[in-house]
Amino acid sequence: DAGVTQSPTHLIKTRGQQVTLRCSPISGHKSVSWYQQVLGQGPQFIFQYYEKEERGRGNFPDRFSARQFPNYSSELNVNALLLGDSALYLCASSSLRTAHTGELFFGEGSRLTVL
Amino acid sequence: GENVEQHPSTLSVQEGDSAVIKCTYSDSASNYFPWYKQELGKRPQLIIDIRSNVGEKKDQRIAVTLNKTAKHFSLHITETQPEDSAVYFCAAADNNDMRFGAGTRLTVKP
Numbered sequence: 001d002a003g004v005t006q007s008p009t010h011l012i013k014t015r016g017q018q019v020t021l022r023c024s025p026i027s028g029h030k031s032v033s034w035y036q037q038v039l040g041q042g043p044q045f046i047f048q049y050y051e052k053e054e055r056g057r058g059n060f061p062d063r064f065s066a067r068q069f070p071n072y073s074s075e076l077n078v079n080a081l082l083l084g085d086s087a088l089y090l091c092a093s094s095s096l097r098t099a100h101t102g103e104l105f106f107g108e109g110s111r112l113t114v115l
Numbered sequence: 116g117e118n119v120e121q122h123p124s125t126l127s128v129q130e131g132d133s134a135v136i137k138c139t140y141s142d143s144a145s146n147y148f149p150w151y152k153q154e155l156g157k158r159p160q161l162i163i164d165i166r167s168n169v170g171e172k173k174d175q176r177i178a179v180t181l182n183k184t185a186k187h188f189s190l191h192i193t194e195t196q197p198e199d200s201a202v203y204f205c206a207a208a209d210n211n212d213m214r215f216g217a218g219t220r221l222t223v224k225p
Contacts, residue, residue: 043159043204043215045213103161
């Protein structure tokens with residue numbers, strides 16, 4: 001069975017650019033969450049979507065946005081990139097509407113470097 | 116929002132010894148407390164979790180305890196093995212949010 005898949009795995013951008021990261025959840029999972037993991041830190045919650053609706057948002061600026069498609073895949077967009085946006089971006093899927101009350105299945109992540 | 120403090124940040128034990136990692140949280144609305152293991156370059160994976168109506172849970176060599184009054188929860192690994200070496204993250208969650216600790220790098224020396 002395919003797990004959570006994310007693309008691209010690595011990318012390099014320059015300050016001010018925009019980036020789009022993609023995630024496909026486990027088949028049958030309707031919830032997708034996005035996390036930012038800075039080197040040496042724990043994952044930090046950005047967004048959660050369930051059935052194409054935003055169910056939760058962490059403490060991130062409006063430069064960060066996301067959406068979920070009818071097939072439950074998701075995109076995370078970051079505009080006007082800053083050096084501090086350099087991190088591993090993790091996508092996690094769940095079968096639960098309230099995703100934070102059960103196991104999250106993480107993808108391998110997209111490592112973003114902003115120069 | 117709530118913060119999750121995790122200690123120690125690094126832990127080195129001899130193979131066969133026990134390892135204990137402790138976390139505290141601040142939001143009394145938290146009702147779900149998972150522990151994730153992340154090996155170098157890999158994705159985080161759930162190893163054990165506990166809900167707020169339970170004080171202790173055990174799964175083979177791994178156990179978690181929760182003290183809701185004190186807002187403490189701990190991970191206990193007994194009879195450690197080299198393959199237990201990884202970064203361990205605690206987290207505290209309510210229906211809206213999950214907050215992770217900063218992680219503990221566990222090294223098990225053979």
